[in-house]
Amino acid sequence: MYWVVCFLVAAGFARAATEIRLPAKWADTQSYGSLVCHADSSLDDIEPLLQELDQLSAEIQETLETVSQPGTIDLYVFRTRQAYQDYLEHYFPGVPYRRALFITAHGQRMVFVQRGPELETDLRHECTHAILQPATIAMPLWLDEGLACYFEVPPADRGTDPRGAKVRQLVNKGEVKSLAELERCVDLAQMGGDEYRFAWAWVHFLLHDSFTARAELLQFVAAVHNGTATPPLSQRLARAVPRIQELFSAHFAAWADRRSQ
Numbered sequence: 001m002y003w004v005v006c007f008l009v010a011a012g013f014a015r016a017a018t019e020i021r022l023p024a025k026w027a028d029t030q031s032y033g034s035l036v037c038h039a040d041s042s043l044d045d046i047e048p049l050l051q052e053l054d055q056l057s058a059e060i061q062e063t064l065e066t067v068s069q070p071g072t073i074d075l076y077v078f079r080t081r082q083a084y085q086d087y088l089e090h091y092f093p094g095v096p097y098r099r100a101l102f103i104t105a106h107g108q109r110m111v112f113v114q115r116g117p118e119l120e121t122d123l124r125h126e127c128t129h130a131i132l133q134p135a136t137i138a139m140p141l142w143l144d145e146g147l148a149c150y151f152e153v154p155p156a157d158r159g160t161d162p163r164g165a166k167v168r169q170l171v172n173k174g175e176v177k178s179l180a181e182l183e184r185c186v187d188l189a190q191m192g193g194d195e196y197r198f199a200w201a202w203v204h205f206l207l208h209d210s211f212t213a214r215a216e217l218l219q220f221v222a223a224v225h226n227g228t229a230t231p232p233l234s235q236r237l238a239r240a241v242p243r244i245q246e247l248f249s250a251h252f253a254a255w256a257d258r259r260s261q
């Protein structure tokens with residue numbers, strides 16, 4: 001089972017930004033729009049991937065009808081797991097090891113990844129957190145992770161995400177995690193494989209199943225983004241979308257027939 005975890009590091013958890021001293025010289029540094037990439041090896045071989053990431057921000061803003069904050073996102077790409085781990089242990093002691101990380105501290109948005117077969121997925125997942133960061137300060141944990149999981153897959157592959165088949169199996173067994181259950185997750189330690197899977201599933205359902213469900217999600221994201229008081233999304237949806245649990249189950253019961261949406 002694989003899942004990606006990110007940390008939103010509160011001030012004081014990481015060392016102060018002024019203490020963060022990057023290596024005197026990275027092997028390669030490239031900028032792609034608001035993304036500033038630093039690497040301990042040449043970035044040439046992943047340039048198409050990095051160019052695609054520059055488009056991710058526009059895609060997220062268009063999908064959620066929201067606006068990202070100005071400023072840059074610093075991306076650090078390490079050639080090996082050891083180099084990645086050594087760097088994080090030195091500059092962010094106390095942060096548990098995860099394969100990829102988004103860290104924000106003192107206004108800096110930083111994404112750390114290591115090269116490997118999951119590089120593309122990790123880049124898209126953690127950069128989604130970074131792009132959404134101003135909104136995620138008050139965004140429910142499940143939604144923050146659900147959106148990151150949703151956008152970690154390129155648009156053309158979202159209708160055939162393998163998580164869909166797994167969710168369909170769970171739905172058929174009656175093992176559905178409701179939105180209210182996910183909303184009770186307030187700590188990453190509460191987010192296991194099923195929580196990530198259903199966080200993704202609810203985001204996919206809300207974005208694709210009906211105009212009304214999508215509108216409720218977008219209005220909720222806008223309220224969070226603007227700091228406007230709002231009831232939990234589960235309560236909003238219970239009023240706006242009758243029989244939502246049935247619709248959610250039907251959405252995934254039909255998953256095998258989906259190719260792309």
Ligand SMILES: [Zn+2]
Nearest residue numbers: 004005006148
């Ligand atoms: Zn995450």
